[in-house]
Amino acid sequence: MADLHNKSVAQLAAMLKNKEVSAVEVATRFLARMGGNPHTAFLDVNSEVTLAQARASDNKIAAGTAGPLEGVPIAHKDIFVTKDFATTAGSKILKDYRSPFDATVVARLRDAGMVTLGKLNCDEFAMGSANENSAYGAVSNPWDTTRIPGGSSGGSAAAVAARLTPAATGTDTGGSIRQPAAFCGITGIKPTYGRASRYGMVAFASSLDQAGPMARSAEDCALLLSAMCGPDLDRDSTSLNVAKEDFSRTLMQPLQGMRVGIPTEFFGQGLASDVRSAIEAALKQLQTLGASLVPIALPRTELSIPVYYIIAPAEASSNLSRFDGVKFGHRAKEFADLASMYEKTRSEAFGQEVKRRIMIGAYVLSHGYYDAYYLQAQKIRRMIADDFQQAFNQCDVIAGPVAPTTAWKLGDKSDDPLANYLADIFTLPASLAGLPGMSMPVGFGESGMPVGMQLIGNYLQESKLLNVAHQYQLHTNHHTQLPGGAA
Ligand code: GLN
Numbered sequence: 001m002a003d004l005h006n007k008s009v010a011q012l013a014a015m016l017k018n019k020e021v022s023a024v025e026v027a028t029r030f031l032a033r034m035g036g037n038p039h040t041a042f043l044d045v046n047s048e049v050t051l052a053q054a055r056a057s058d059n060k061i062a063a064g065t066a067g068p069l070e071g072v073p074i075a076h077k078d079i080f081v082t083k084d085f086a087t088t089a090g091s092k093i094l095k096d097y098r099s100p101f102d103a104t105v106v107a108r109l110r111d112a113g114m115v116t117l118g119k120l121n122c123d124e125f126a127m128g129s130a131n132e133n134s135a136y137g138a139v140s141n142p143w144d145t146t147r148i149p150g151g152s153s154g155g156s157a158a159a160v161a162a163r164l165t166p167a168a169t170g171t172d173t174g175g176s177i178r179q180p181a182a183f184c185g186i187t188g189i190k191p192t193y194g195r196a197s198r199y200g201m202v203a204f205a206s207s208l209d210q211a212g213p214m215a216r217s218a219e220d221c222a223l224l225l226s227a228m229c230g231p232d233l234d235r236d237s238t239s240l241n242v243a244k245e246d247f248s249r250t251l252m253q254p255l256q257g258m259r260v261g262i263p264t265e266f267f268g269q270g271l272a273s274d275v276r277s278a279i280e281a282a283l284k285q286l287q288t289l290g291a292s293l294v295p296i297a298l299p300r301t302e303l304s305i306p307v308y309y310i311i312a313p314a315e316a317s318s319n320l321s322r323f324d325g326v327k328f329g330h331r332a333k334e335f336a337d338l339a340s341m342y343e344k345t346r347s348e349a350f351g352q353e354v355k356r357r358i359m360i361g362a363y364v365l366s367h368g369y370y371d372a373y374y375l376q377a378q379k380i381r382r383m384i385a386d387d388f389q390q391a392f393n394q395c396d397v398i399a400g401p402v403a404p405t406t407a408w409k410l411g412d413k414s415d416d417p418l419a420n421y422l423a424d425i426f427t428l429p430a431s432l433a434g435l436p437g438m439s440m441p442v443g444f445g446e447s448g449m450p451v452g453m454q455l456i457g458n459y460l461q462e463s464k465l466l467n468v469a470h471q472y473q474l475h476t477n478h479h480t481q482l483p484g485g486a487a
Pocket of ligand 1: 126127128129151152171172173174175176177204312424
């Protein structure tokens with residue numbers, strides 16, 4: 001089957017179930033494709049582990065005890081701990097680290113029958129927008145290898161786009177699923193904060209971190225999201241106590257009467273004209289499908305940047321204090337006393353951006369500055385969430401760009417943290433509010449790079465986002481385009 005690697009999750013699941021192909025054949029195809037590690041997308045692979053899992057899937061299929069996604073391959077962002085693969089979080093401080101257990105999300109996808117292909121490159125501790133902050137090298141964008149894939153789930157997005165895996169997990173703290181999905185022409189969804197368990201996800205900013213699937217279509221994301229979400233109350237204190245949902249059930253609802261809110265603030269001066277035109281064409285398509293467009297206001301959109309870049313580093317500075325050379329990971333070889341061991345370990349093994357954020361975080365939390373920065377930021381965060389509730393009085397979902405531009409050139413912004421931060425403007429508001437958000441491909445910009453449209457829903461309304469995206473994808477073919485190198 002020459003085009004096996006080009007099949008969707010839904011197609012592979014059906015083919016495996018009908019025994020048209022075996023899990024071992026599927027796994028073997030993808031292992032062959034990732035040989036040589038194109039785009040530096042993978043950080044750890046182990047074909048023995050993968051093939052053993054595939055054989056177990058074939059046995060289950062033969063025995064009639066298969067899970068819903070039995071034998072379908074997936075790869076995980078290297079932020080999820082895994083017992084069979086190393087987990088580095090893209091950092092030197094966790095080089096060769098082995099977790100004694102699997103993250104809940106990883107375990108749930110295994111329970112559904114998925115076969116693990118390996119671990120995917122990402123920005124160090126998921127801090128970044130270009131995947132250039134990985135200690136293990138930058139990832140290239142399969143659509144143009146001189147460009148970044150987006151970040152921080154850049155390895156995930158590049159691997160799916162290049163057909164090195166049919167699906168991947170990602171995490172999104174301020175846009176890290178949506179933005180790389182947009183930059184690589186794939187589909188990705190960050191569910192409502194608390195839907196997916198954070199147990200076993202290396203923590204960056206705990207009040208924002210959320211896991212989600214990245215694949216080619218909304219149909220595939222619905223299958224994956226259904227398998228990975230659900231309460232995990234004993235292990236994650238912020239896990240929501242809402243029943244598991246089958247997100248595939250509502251994909252076929254017609255869009256008649258759907259009110260799509262268009263935030264004026266998302267279409268201002270900073271938006272590149274090629275991104276704007278692709279988004280406008282997609283909005284027209286939604287209208288053709290029966291949706292109506294409603295102008296709405298998200299007046300504090302601009303404030304989401306300073307607010308996020310206070311809250312996220314504050315939480316990061318606290319979360320990252322556990323990497324001290326004592327419990328796990330790297331420890332400096334030479335030191336005089338305990339304090340110098342901490343200092344040397346952390347200075348040697350954290351990258352620039354991580355250090356920058358720890359310093360900012362410690363500063364905004366320090367006595368005398370807490371009220372001025374951190375507390376203020378928390379107040380504005382609440383107002384941003386309230387603005388969304390106002391908006392959802394007028395509309396069912398919100399649509400706009402994911403990012404102001406398409407993927408930039410490798411190196412272009414690598415020395416300019418502020419330029420990276422500014423590019424997060426459209427993804428940060430939903431993150432701060434804890435709302436579900438997704439990205440779907442809606443065309444190509446002037447440079448031939450993919451453009452993603454963002455859909456934001458109210459709490460627990462992932463099904464609406466997936467419904468809109470699936471209906472759009474039934475009538476368009478942007479999500480089925482192949483980057484040159486992936487044929
Ligand atoms: N780009 C944002 C940051 O650097 C978001 C990253 C993320 O969502 N993990 O923090």
